Amino acid sequence: MNLVTMIITATAVLTVFGAQPSRAQTKSVKVPAQQRELSNIHSRYELLELGAPNTIQRDRIEAQHYKEFCAKIPSGNVSGWIGEVEQIDNGTPDKGIQLWLSVATLFLNRPGGLSLGNFYGYGVDRETTQPHEPTLIPVGSPLYEIAANLTVGDTVRFSGTFIPYASPEACYRTFMTYFSLVRFTSIQRIGWGLVLQ
Numbered sequence: 001m002n003l004v005t006m007i008i009t010a011t012a013v014l015t016v017f018g019a020q021p022s023r024a025q026t027k028s029v030k031v032p033a034q035q036r037e038l039s040n041i042h043s044r045y046e047l048l049e050l051g052a053p054n055t056i057q058r059d060r061i062e063a064q065h066y067k068e069f070c071a072k073i074p075s076g077n078v079s080g081w082i083g084e085v086e087q088i089d090n091g092t093p094d095k096g097i098q099l100w101l102s103v104a105t106l107f108l109n110r111p112g113g114l115s116l117g118n119f120y121g122y123g124v125d126r127e128t129t130q131p132h133e134p135t136l137i138p139v140g141s142p143l144y145e146i147a148a149n150l151t152v153g154d155t156v157r158f159s160g161t162f163i164p165y166a167s168p169e170a171c172y173r174t175f176m177t178y179f180s181l182v183r184f185t186s187i188q189r190i191g192w193g194l195v196l197q
Contacts, residue, residue, distance in 0.1 A: 028195040029155060031082045031105055034074060036197075039105040039114055041069050042178070070171035073180055079159040082196055085150050086115060096136030097147045099184065101156070105196045116162075116180040123174035124181050132163045135183040146187050155194040160184040 045065035052058035083101030090097050097118075104114035118135040120126070137144050150156065163181040165171040 026193075026195050027191065028197045029082055029190065030197050031103070032078075032080050034072075034078070035081050035103055036105050038069065038072060038103075041065070041072060042104075042114060043106045045069075066172045066175045067168070069175070069178075070165070070168055073165075073171065074162045075164050077159070077161050077185075081158055081160075082190075082194075083116070083156055083158060084194070084196070085152050085154045085156065087117075087152065088147065088150055090139075090148075092119075092136055094136075095139050096134075097144060098136060099147055099150075099187075101158070103196070114178045116182045118160075118182055118184055120181070122179035124179055128166055128170040128174055129181055130164045130166055132181075133183060135163065135181060137184060143184060143187060146189075147184075150187075150189060151192075153193050154189050155191045155196075157188045157190050158184055159186045 042065075045061060045068075048061045049058050049065070052061055081103060083103045085099070086102050087100040088097065092098060100115060100117035100119070100121075102113050102115050115122075118137065137147050160182045163183065165174075
């Protein structure tokens with residue numbers, strides 16, 4: 001079978017089974033530069049860690065990775081960030097909404113990708129964060145009505161306040177999941193399954 005025949009056959013199979021032959025056809029959305037930079041840090045260091053000749057060098061690279069990433073996590077308010085809904089539920093005592101978003105612009109090999117949410121989890125708790133206002137989306141609020149209509153896979157534009165870690169060391173300890181605690185102030189659904197760029 002020659003190359004042209006193989007390409008035509010592969011395209012036909014993809015079409016029959018409803019797959020897209022090219023990611024170029026997938027709709028995408030650009031994210032703010034500050035958000036993209038966090039993914040870029042991870043991508044760069046993951047390549048360095050994979051290429052490290054031994055555990056000693058890998059540990060050194062990993063420590064620098066933690067330090068650079070934690071220093072770049074926003075402190076305070078962000079606006080216009082883009083995320084994909086990974087999880088949404090109201091399994092809290094007061095039925096406030098817990099929302100978890102993936103905000104990575106690149107595929108990341110580590111567990112947890114690059115995500116944030118408004119609940120304690122993934123190593124983030126009262127001990128690792130500075131004192132802060134409640135982060136759950138309260139029942140009856142305008143934001144609750146918006147969030148209550150989201151589904152897993154929705155792409156949203158959001159604003160919010162990053163809750164600072166108690167110390168750089170606290171960030172390093174929770175680093176393997178790349179998870180940050182955020183108090184959402186606005187959420188707008190902009191599509192479903194969009195690729196973040």
